[in-house]
Amino acid sequence: MRIIGLAAVLSLSLGAAAASETKVRIGYLTVDQPAPPVLSNLDPAPEDLGLAGAQLGIEDNATTGRFLNQTYTMDETRVPEGGDALAAARALLASSPFLVLDAPAATLTAVADLPEAEGALLFNASAPDSALRDADCRANLLHTIPSDAMRTDALAQFLVQRRWTDVALISGAHPRDTAFADALRASIAKFRLKLVGESDWVFDADMRRNASAEVPLFTQGFKEHDVLLLADEIGDFGRYVVYNTWLPRPVAGSEELVPQAWAPVVEQWGAAQLQSRFEELSGREMQPEDYAAWAAIRSIGEAVTRTGSAEAATLRDYIFSDAFELAGFKGSPLSFRGWNGQLRQPIPIVTDRAVVATAPLEGFHHQGNELDTLGRDAPETACTAFGG
Amino acid sequence: MLRLTAILALLASPAAADEIWITNEKDDSISVIDVTTLEVTRTIPTGERPRGITFSHDFSKVYICASDSDAVQVMDPVSGEIMHDLPSGEDPEQFVLHPDNRRLYIANEDDAITTVVDTETRRVIAQIDVGIEPEGMAVSPDGKIVITTSETTNMAHWIDTGTEAIFANTLVDSRPRHAEFVKEGSELWVSSEIGGTVTVFDVASQAEKAKIEFEITGVHEDRLQPVGFELTPDGKTAFVALGPANHVAVVNAETWEVEDYLLVGRRVWHMAFDRDHKRLFTTNGVSGDVTVIDVEKREPIKTIKVGRFPWGAALRPTEG
Numbered sequence: 001m002r003i004i005g006l007a008a009v010l011s012l013s014l015g016a017a018a019a020s021e022t023k024v025r026i027g028y029l030t031v032d033q034p035a036p037p038v039l040s041n042l043d044p045a046p047e048d049l050g051l052a053g054a055q056l057g058i059e060d061n062a063t064t065g066r067f068l069n070q071t072y073t074m075d076e077t078r079v080p081e082g083g084d085a086l087a088a089a090r091a092l093l094a095s096s097p098f099l100v101l102d103a104p105a106a107t108l109t110a111v112a113d114l115p116e117a118e119g120a121l122l123f124n125a126s127a128p129d130s131a132l133r134d135a136d137c138r139a140n141l142l143h144t145i146p147s148d149a150m151r152t153d154a155l156a157q158f159l160v161q162r163r164w165t166d167v168a169l170i171s172g173a174h175p176r177d178t179a180f181a182d183a184l185r186a187s188i189a190k191f192r193l194k195l196v197g198e199s200d201w202v203f204d205a206d207m208r209r210n211a212s213a214e215v216p217l218f219t220q221g222f223k224e225h226d227v228l229l230l231a232d233e234i235g236d237f238g239r240y241v242v243y244n245t246w247l248p249r250p251v252a253g254s255e256e257l258v259p260q261a262w263a264p265v266v267e268q269w270g271a272a273q274l275q276s277r278f279e280e281l282s283g284r285e286m287q288p289e290d291y292a293a294w295a296a297i298r299s300i301g302e303a304v305t306r307t308g309s310a311e312a313a314t315l316r317d318y319i320f321s322d323a324f325e326l327a328g329f330k331g332s333p334l335s336f337r338g339w340n341g342q343l344r345q346p347i348p349i350v351t352d353r354a355v356v357a358t359a360p361l362e363g364f365h366h367q368g369n370e371l372d373t374l375g376r377d378a379p380e381t382a383c384t385a386f387g388g
Numbered sequence: 389m390l391r392l393t394a395i396l397a398l399l400a401s402p403a404a405a406d407e408i409w410i411t412n413e414k415d416d417s418i419s420v421i422d423v424t425t426l427e428v429t430r431t432i433p434t435g436e437r438p439r440g441i442t443f444s445h446d447f448s449k450v451y452i453c454a455s456d457s458d459a460v461q462v463m464d465p466v467s468g469e470i471m472h473d474l475p476s477g478e479d480p481e482q483f484v485l486h487p488d489n490r491r492l493y494i495a496n497e498d499d500a501i502t503t504v505v506d507t508e509t510r511r512v513i514a515q516i517d518v519g520i521e522p523e524g525m526a527v528s529p530d531g532k533i534v535i536t537t538s539e540t541t542n543m544a545h546w547i548d549t550g551t552e553a554i555f556a557n558t559l560v561d562s563r564p565r566h567a568e569f570v571k572e573g574s575e576l577w578v579s580s581e582i583g584g585t586v587t588v589f590d591v592a593s594q595a596e597k598a599k600i601e602f603e604i605t606g607v608h609e610d611r612l613q614p615v616g617f618e619l620t621p622d623g624k625t626a627f628v629a630l631g632p633a634n635h636v637a638v639v640n641a642e643t644w645e646v647e648d649y650l651l652v653g654r655r656v657w658h659m660a661f662d663r664d665h666k667r668l669f670t671t672n673g674v675s676g677d678v679t680v681i682d683v684e685k686r687e688p689i690k691t692i693k694v695g696r697f698p699w700g701a702a703l704r705p706t707e708g
Binding site: 060063064066067068270273276277305306325326327331332333369370371 | 497498500517519520521539540541542543545554557559561562563582583584608610632
């Protein structure tokens with residue numbers, strides 16, 4: 001028993017953790033964005049999308065922190081459409097240098113450029129825009145949501161592996177759709193697939209009634225193809241295309257077979273535990289935005305655990321060091337790209353019922369980390385803010 | 389059912405060879421392997437999602453974590469009948485039986501709790517708050533310390549079995565999965581699946597003493613995910629399952645150097661030795677089989693098909 005007595009003393013000064021309490025305060029900012037009109041009423045977005053993931057991240061951090069005398073609190077602010085997002089960000093940054101954002105790209109860069117954000121650690125947990133990882137990047141802005149390019153590269157790898165090389169594309173008109181279509185085209189070129197035809201979704205009829213009559217004719221014009229890709233990120237028309245195509249072809253992209261940061265069907269690598277913790281907390285299934293917010297909060301927590309510090313500069317250094325690894329329930333350790341602040345991560349390619357594959361797929365090699373076959377790699381990036 | 393039991397009893401009754409018991413996580417069953425013939429001789433139904441498995445010290449009872457039944461089942465290994473359930477807390481994943489042959493320390497994966505159950509009174513003695521997703525469980529040979537590792541908190545929690553309270557917490561690399569006291573309890577080894585390492589602690593000081601790393605040409609480092617491991621009784625050689633790398637590493641437990649990598653089935657998870665430690669049986673989750681390794685020659689000698697997602701493994705010696 002003497003051993004145990006000694007141990008009790010030692011445990012108080014465990015590792016890097018300080019004996020005194022480390023308090024970590026994290027801001028969470030939601031900037032409401034107008035929901036575009038869609039044909040179906042089936043899938044209303046949950047009110048707490050993203051936020052619930054952040055709350056779970058705080059709980060997970062707190063459980064670990066309990067053993068290290070580290071506590072976590074989160075201040076949440078929601079800015080309605082047309083509200084002053086910058087003022088809200090300033091207020092949150094006044095009390096903490098850690099800020100997780102669910103906001104559009106323009107707001108993210110504006111917040112990152114605030115004088116109050118200098119030296120802060122901001123996490124983009126919702127905006128997939130490629131530009132944020134390229135020319136519009138900021139050294140104080142990290143990204144836990146994958147870029148469109150990461151998702152479309154994942155899908156392209158799957159198509160290559162299946163030898164479904166000839167693809168056709170239908171794109172919606174919303175800016176999210178056109179951005180995703182751009183990313184699909186870039187991935188098609190990167191992985192040497194062949195785009196045999198493209199159309200814009202132009203219907204103004206109610207497809208809930210007309211899809212079986214209209215879509216076959218609409219897709220009849222495409223040259224022979226293996227797969228039909230859809231860029232319908234707002235979830236407007238895609239569901240009416242499936243099984244209504246002229247040729248019997250699988251549908252992929254925004255609908256049916258979808259590359260996602262996270263999905264309720266992910267269950268391997270201990271993911272079932274994360275899913276059940278999330279469902280217990282929120283009463284619903286975990287979505288990609290929830291996962292990204294969880295990963296942001298957990299990244300802060302992991303860095304605090306390992307360094308025993310709550311200083312933004314110390315945590316940033318640790319997060320960008322080789323030592324940082326986040327166990328993200330996707331089979332590989334997650335880490336941040338030093339050239340643009342993007343969280344590198346596997347991308348599950350899912351249907352509503354199962355994970356069909358997880359990218360990077362076998363055979364897609366990279367000289368450094370195979371996760372970097374997805375999205376903007378160091379030699380390609382136009383981002384210079386990280387000193388690259 | 390009666391008739392089936394009678395047949396099972398008959399099959400088991402001859403002074404048979406030792407057995408390796410394998411839990412099949414996705415088949416709700418146990419496959420019993422005859423160590424001499426290397427064949428499956430019995431398949432026994434269990435509760436839902438069986439994972440951890442261990443025998444009482446006299447081998448008269450076998451304890452099974454039936455995770456999705458939220459119970460530890462106690463089975464008569466001769467008849468294969470469930471004798472009773474133990475209260476286990478929710479989602480028991482793995483456990484360890486104390487040297488007193490009485491207290492069972494159970495990791496409740498979904499609840500961030502370690503439950504201590506008295507197997508005689510069938511009562512819960514204590515519940516100890518631990519980190520998120522507790523899994524790895526170990527007990528020191530003198531019975532004074534129990535370890536719970538928590539997968540998402542990335543710690544080994546050191547529990548004083550006198551007070552049933554945590555007296556120390558030590559950080560390890562990401563997703564610790566398995567823990568063992570080795571070398572007469574002077575060292576604690578903890579595997580970290582995502583970190584890709586095995587951390588060696590000095591038990592007296594709880595200080596980190598060494599870290600074992602792995603490298604296989606042609607296998608990406610992210611796939612080198614150490615999970616279960618066992619040491620030879622002389623404490624000189626460790627066998628470490630590397631999960632999706634489909635290999636078992638042979639580690640010199642004195643220099644911490646990896647000496648060999650043995651190709652086994654897919655997603656190799658846990659393992660058990662036979663009685664004289666000549667053969668090692670590994671559970672290969674994805675391929676649904678067990679690889680038999682010749683310990684001295686360090687080579688796989690046979691693959692045995694079992695149920696879906698074999699997880700745990702335990703030796704049942706038989707007299708003869």
